[in-house]
Amino acid sequence: MTSSTDQIIRRKLSDEVLARLERMIATGELKPGDELPSEGLLMERFGVGRATIREAMRSLGKIGLVSISRGERAKVLQLTANSIFRQVDVTARVMLSQSAGALEHLKSARIFFERGMAREATSKTTVDDITDLKEILHHQRGALGDSGKFISADRQFHTRIAQISRNPLFVAVSEAMVSWVMAYHTDMLVWPEKERFTLVEHERILDRLAAKDEEGADAEMLKHLERSWSLYTW
Structure with a gap:
């Protein structure tokens, strides 16, 4: 007797063509920057x-493997960690806007991730990394009262910590999470007293990174995020 798992499912022809084109890109037959063959040749x-x-x-264009311009042949895109996350950016924002539970999950995920980045940074940070972080805090301090610049510096601070990992996937995850988080209720983050809380917390995190204190960096990051998360309400 034949079970359902033995059955062969016939795919749409376009799905089969998509799979073959994906394979051509994955194997390097088509490289970033290459034009795809003409429609006639593919047919x-x-x-x-x-x-x-x-x-x-x-379908290739929707998943971000090629760029398609009117009147031109499609070109294979150079994929990066950031470009991959940009493909899901709109979908993620819609999901978060529709579900309080999804936002809570994002909060938990970011706390877990940022604590890990703080720990990772303590073992890899260099003098140049610390100098860059101090420069970001200097600009953030100077942006008190300017919500746009202050929030931009806040994002830079967290992204720069992720960059210390030297792992582009970590950096992309950090930038995506910060972007999704700050799409909600950021008006609550720009009150003067809350800006100053953020500055003090960032300074404490930086001190622990400079001291290569893994436990301390973790603890300061946790305190910072738990305090700031209380400002994000559904």
């Missing part, structure tokens, strides 16, 4: 019609 190669090729190409 001949895969034995399908123009509509199938166009549907597969649209």
Whole structure:
């Protein structure tokens, strides 16, 4: 007797073409910057019609593997960690706007992640890293009263800590999380007294990083995020 798992599911032709084009990119047959073959050549190669090729190409564009401009051949994009997260940015923001539970999950995930970044930074930080972080805090201090510049410096501070890991995936995750978090209720973050709290907490985190104090950096980051999270309410 044949079970359901033995059955062969017939895919749409466009899905099969999409899979083959993805494979061509993954194997390096098509490299970043390369133009894809013309529709005519792809139709001949895969034995399908123009509509199938166009549907597969649209799917490639949606997932961020190629750029498609009117009147030009599609080009393979250079993928980076940041470009991958940009592909889900709009979807993530919609999900967060629709669900209080999703925002709470993001809060928990960011606390976990930022504490890990603080610990990672204590073992890898250099004099140049500390100098950069001090410069960011100097600009943030000078931005008191200017909500846009203050929030920008706040993002830079957390991103710069992630950069100490020398891991581009960590940096991309940090930038994405900060962006999603700050899309909500940021007006509550720019009251003067709360700005000063943030500055003091950042200075304490920086002190622990400079001292290469893993436990201390973790603890200061946790206090900072728990205090700031209380400002984000649904």
